[in-house]
Amino acid sequence: MPDFSILIVDEDNENRAFLAKELSREGRRLIDTSCTGIARKIIDEQSIDMVILDTGTGKHCGFGFLRGVFHNQKAPHIPVFMMSNRTDLSTKLLSYLSGALRFFSKPVDLDELLSSI
Numbered sequence: 001m002p003d004f005s006i007l008i009v010d011e012d013n014e015n016r017a018f019l020a021k022e023l024s025r026e027g028r029r030l031i032d033t034s035c036t037g038i039a040r041k042i043i044d045e046q047s048i049d050m051v052i053l054d055t056g057t058g059k060h061c062g063f064g065f066l067r068g069v070f071h072n073q074k075a076p077h078i079p080v081f082m083m084s085n086r087t088d089l090s091t092k093l094l095s096y097l098s099g100a101l102r103f104f105s106k107p108v109d110l111d112e113l114l115s116s117i
Helices: 011-027 037-047 061-070 089-098 111-117
Strands: 005-009 029-033 050-054 080-084 102-105
Touching: 005 037, 011 029, 011 037, 011 111, 029 037, 037 061, 037 089, 037 111, 050 061, 061 089, 080 089, 089 102, 102 111
Parallel strands: 005 029, 005 050, 050 080, 080 102
Antiparallel strands: none
């Protein structure tokens, strides 16, 4: 599955590095960024098979980015998994209503994530 590309978008550098390292061991092609603006450019310019996205805060709101993915002509088919430190029902519900396929609480359970990909 080396041609399967995953974009990780998370402001948390340690979490992003951990996920990239572990998923690359599984033979996936990983691209990561802390910025949703850069992530939008990546989706426009490259072939992406999946996005793992933090809900984010402030100007890097993952929910707005997620809704934008589905309005992008190149990207409405891309599955998006959301992750967050916030585990309240409203955060989970907003993730699904925004278009997320799955929601993961941080720290992400790697086995659960791998079985979902």
